[in-house]
Amino acid sequence: MKALLMHPDRDFDPDREIAAHADDLVQDLALDTLLDSMAANDGFLRKIAHAALLAACDNDTDTVCYRQAILKDCLEHRAVVEELYRFTVDTLEAKRTHYYGVFGHYPPAILHGAIEVLGMFVERLRTLKATADTHASGFRSSGLERFFEMVKTELSDDYLCSIQHHLKEARLKSGVLISATLGEGNRGHRHVLREQLDKRPRWVRQLMDPRSHAYRFRIPERDEAGARALSELEGRGINLIANALAQSMDHLNDFFVMLRTELAFYIACLRLHDRLKTLDVPLCFPDLYTVGTRRLAFAGISDVCLALEMEHTVVGNTLNLDDKDVAIITGANQGGKSSFLRSVGVAQLMMQSGMFVAAESYAGEHCNALFTHYRREEDVTMNSGKLDEELNRMSRLVDAMSPGSLVLFNESFASTNEREGSEIARQIVCALHEKHIRVFFVTHLYAFAHDLYETATARVLFLRAERRDDGTRTFRVMPGQPLQTSYGKDLYDQTFAGRDGASKDVPGA
Structure with missing residues (x-):
């Protein structure tokens, strides 16, 4: 049996190796904030959410749609799904407390432990079937419909009764009947456990039929070697059935482990959904298009991590970037550029994970991989300068990129002078554009942005953080050409308001 709630054709592996740049994604997109809200102090939920988000770009469009449908079902029938998740957690905990025989080295101990756990599993399977x-009938997604149909089909009453019957027989209450052939040196060979045709207890058989045609012998109470030899003989006979039951137990345990793992993703999504709804953050299920279609249009998209940090809704952006390969974002300091960039990156990961996104509406294309190249602090070891570090990091990212990737730059290559930084940025962006890699670039390098603006094709879009005439920021990003100033003077005035000369000529403003 397989749950198949994360992929339509295979199990979800939360321990698979993640991309080398995954740590950069977590840091640059503030994913820890998102994961904390999804986990709500549950370490297991956080692990699964972390694995699902960072493996998002590995999912194809069919998998994304498959998960979206399941998540919609979970939102509509959350009480049933949450109860099912608690049921799997309780089942695995019960298994942990029951199965002491797993640590035994002898077939009788293994057999006894497996019977105990399988008996518990059978009762749990009955409960699962009753839930199904x-x-x-209330679920509509293909994933949950298939899951419940599998439960009802494979866990029929006849099948469960049959398991209980075999478990009862495996307790060997009628004794152990073993056959063997004589091998070299008259040693026992090919030991086989036989079914007792007479199911009466041994003492009843001896009482009712005292005249037996079998040869008997008794082991004296103090004959430890004889008792050990008899135990070993019994072990050889029941070894196969003990291993078979242990494997069956492992199979059912794996089913419950995977069911819990895959349900955990949807439980984490439900917790995040509840949290964002209390903050009045708009949510929607995005429309996903295949890679290369260059679709990206959204209304009211917001930085979900910023909303979670500030604990209230934040300003959203509405833009149409269909048929655009490059977006250059400039404008006022602290005007919402980095927040907008982060909202795009997080929405991409959430969409390709099969989740909802923080927007009123969202339509975007699938990307093969998501990369971030953000400004970093100075190398404290002094092994290299900031520019060297940026270029080395860029080189590693380029090695991992392919057509259909998405790259988010935030103030990259600003650690050198304006002219050199602009030329580096221009050459990198142009090269990525030629390789059909989509680029979002937040920058204060006017020479870089202006040069691209003068030579840009229709597939390059220029955006600017909005600033009103009185200097206030709306935190919206709008189409607009690059300006020579980032209005740093506004921030100076706000910081030193009321001081003498605060608004007089500020160099570099």
């Missing part, structure tokens, strides 16, 4: 019988 009661609630299956």
Whole structure:
């Protein structure tokens, strides 16, 4: 049995190796804030959400749509889904407390432990089947419909009764009947456990039929070697059935482990959904298009991590970037450029994970991989300068990129002078554009932005953080050509308001 709630054709592997740049994504997009809200202090939920988000770009469009449909079902029938998740957690905890025989080295101990756990699993499977019988008709997604149908089909009453019957037989209450052939040196060979045709207890058989045609012998109470030899003989006979039951137990345990793992992603999504709704953050299920279609249009997209940090809704942006390969974002300091960039990156990961996004509406294309290249602090070891570090990091990212990737730059290559930084940025952006890699670039390098603006094709869009005439920021990003100033003087005036000369000529403003 397989849950198949994350992929339509395979299990979800939360321990798979993630991309080398995954740590950069977590840092630059503030994903820890998002993951904390999804986990709500549950370490297991955080692990699964972390694995799902950072593997988002590995999902194809069919998988994304598959998960979206399941998540919509979970939102509509959350009480059933949450109860199902608690049921799997309780089942695995019960298994942990029951199965002491797993640590045994002898077949009888293994057999006893496996029987105990399998008996518990059978009762849990009955409960699962009852849940499927009661609630299956309310679900519409192909994933949950298939799951409940599998439960009802494979866990029929006859099948569960059959398992209980075999477990009862495996307790060997009628004794152990073993056959063997004589091998070299008259040693026992090919030990086989046989079914007792007479199911009466041994003492009843001896009482009712005292005249036996079998040869018997008794082991004296103090004959430890004889008792050990008899135990070993019994172990050889029941070894196969002990291993078979242990494997069956492992199979059912793996099913419950995977069910819990895959349900955990949707439980984490439900927790995040609740949290964002209390903050009045707009949410929608995005429309996903195949890679290369160059679709990206949204209304009211917001930085979900900023909203979670500030604990209230934040300003959203509405833009149409269809058929655009490059977006250059300039404008006023602290005007919302970095927040906008982060909102695009987080929405891409959430969309390709099969989640909702923080927007009123959202339509975007699938990307093969998401990369970030953000400004970093100075190398404290002094092994290299900031520019060297930026270029080395860029080189590693380029090696991992392919057509259809998405790259987010934030104040990159500003650690050198304006002319050199602008030329480096221009050459890199042009090269990525030629390789059909989509680029979003937040920059204060006017020479870089202006040069691109003068030579840009229709596939390059220029955006600017909005600033009103009185200097206030709306924190919206709008189409607009690059300006020579980033209005640093506004921030100076705000910081030193009321001081003498505060608004007089500020160099570099």
